Every structure is written in C-alpha cells, then in structure tokens.
Amino acid sequence: MPRMASQERRTEQRREQREALRERILEVSREIVRREGFASLSMRKLAEAIDYSPAALYLHFKSRxxxxxxxxxxxxxxxxxxxxxxxxxxxxxxxxxxxxxxxxxxxxxxxxxxxxxxxxxxxxxxxxxxxxxxxxxxxxxxxxxxxxxxxxxxxxxxxxxxxxxxxxxxxxxxxxxxxxxxxxxxxxxxxxxxxxxxxxxxxxxxxxxxxxxxxxxxxxxxxxxxxxxxxxxxxxxxx
Structure with missing residues (x-):
C-alpha cells in the first residue's frame, strides 16, 4: 500500500507539473499576443521566452x-x-x-x-x-x-x-x-x-x-x- 500511495503521489505531481507548464505557455502566449499581435507568436519565440525547448512545447500544443x-x-x-x-x-x-x-x-x-x-x-x-x-x-x-x-x-x-x-x-x-x-x-x-x-x-x-x-x-x-x-x-x- 505505501508503494502504491507513493506512485500515486508521483503521478499526481507529474500531472500538476504538466498542467503548470501548459498554463505557463498560455500565460506567455497571451502576453506576446497582447504586446505584438498573434502574427508575432511563434513556437520558437515562445520557447525562448519560457526557457524551454520547442520539443517541450509540442508535448502540450501541436502548433500555434x-x-x-x-x-x-x-x-x-x-x-x-x-x-x-x-x-x-x-x-x-x-x-x-x-x-x-x-x-x-x-x-x-x-x-x-x-x-x-x-x-x-x-x-x-x-x-x-x-x-x-x-x-x-x-x-x-x-x-x-x-x-x-x-x-x-x-x-x-x-x-x-x-x-x-x-x-x-x-x-x-x-x-x-x-x-x-x-x-x-x-x-x-x-x-x-x-x-x-x-x-x-x-x-x-x-x-x-x-x-x-x-x-x-x-x-x-x-x-x-x-x-x-x-x-x-x-x-x-x-x-
């Protein structure tokens, strides 16, 4: 039982981390759109802004x-x-x-x-x-x-x-x-x-x-x- 509980906690932590990254991506995207318009938003610019690799972004969003x-x-x-x-x-x-x-x-x-x-x-x-x-x-x-x-x-x-x-x-x-x-x-x-x-x-x-x-x-x-x-x-x- 303790091992199962520990695994569930890790699963929940990973889920929370994924959700936090997704919200971070959207937060930064909103700021770029507000400042520069949607035409200026690119996956590369977004990745640089949040200091993640473009590959990490594609795990959450397939495209702009x-x-x-x-x-x-x-x-x-x-x-x-x-x-x-x-x-x-x-x-x-x-x-x-x-x-x-x-x-x-x-x-x-x-x-x-x-x-x-x-x-x-x-x-x-x-x-x-x-x-x-x-x-x-x-x-x-x-x-x-x-x-x-x-x-x-x-x-x-x-x-x-x-x-x-x-x-x-x-x-x-x-x-x-x-x-x-x-x-x-x-x-x-x-x-x-x-x-x-x-x-x-x-x-x-x-x-x-x-x-x-x-x-x-x-x-x-x-x-x-x-x-x-x-x-x-x-x-x-x-x-």
Missing amino acids: GDIARALRVQGHASLRDAFLAHTSIADPAARLNAMGRAYVEFGLAEPETYRLMFMELAASAGPSSEARAGSPGDAPGNGDAHAAEPGAATLSMIADAFVELRAADRLPARAAPLACAEGLWANLHGIVALKLNGAALPETPAATLVELSLDAWFAPANRTEPRFSSANRPDTSTR
Missing part, C-alpha cells in the same frame, strides 16, 4: 493554431464573465445596455485578444486551424468546438434578455429574440472593429453608440422618457 484555440477559449470565458457581472440587473433593457458596454469595453481593453477571437483568419493561426475564428453563435467548426461553446453561452445571455422583452411586449412585433441578439452582437462587433482599425468614423463615443444600437430594438410606444440627453442626441436640425 492549437495555442490560438486555447487563447480564444480563454477570451470567450473572460467576455462571458464580464456579462455575468450584469445578469442580476432586473430590467432586461438596462441589462442589455450594461452587457453591450461590457462587450465594447472588453474589445477595446484587449484589442489583440479580441482580434484573435473574432477578426483573425483561420489561415493565420497555422495549418491545423481549419475552423473559423470563434464567433459568438457559430456551430463548432473542425477542431474549434471548445471555442464555440463559451461564445454561444454569451450569445444566449443576450437572447434571454430579448426573450424577456418579448414577453413584456417591448419589442417590435416581428422581432425574434434570437435574431435581435445576433443583430445586436453584429452591431457591437462593428463598433469595436471600427475603433480597433482606426477608422475615421465613428466619432461618437462608444458608450453612446451602444445605446443607439439598443434603441433600434425597442418599440417607441413603450418609452416613457428620452434615452439620450440633448448633448448626446444626434443633431437632426436643417442647415
């Missing part, structure tokens, strides 16, 4: 494409956590506003991670990355099932709020909750993508753009007060 998928999963988990912080908001419209702001804040605070999650072409992640970059509602692609799951969960939180709005008759009659959720996500992604790409437009603050995106989904008859102050409302006066 595998690292990309793991980083996408972590990015989606972080975005989901940002949404979860607002799920206790009772009013679904206010909840959507808070989650929309959280989405844009995440994208602008973690630009390279966001690009990797939603804007990197599959080919740029390496030959083993056949699947698309993890979009929020995608069905799992080849080898990218784990990245799709947290994205789908986040989309579901948005859709749930629209379901509540539908039940309260606060959506236009023909607006399906899931379609609204997908449309809002597309709007939010557009805001982030334009900001990250340094486009001349939009000049409007991101928080106001989120509110404008949400404004399109709510029936005017259900509003009791203006959603924007005069300072934020677009100028529609004739000139």
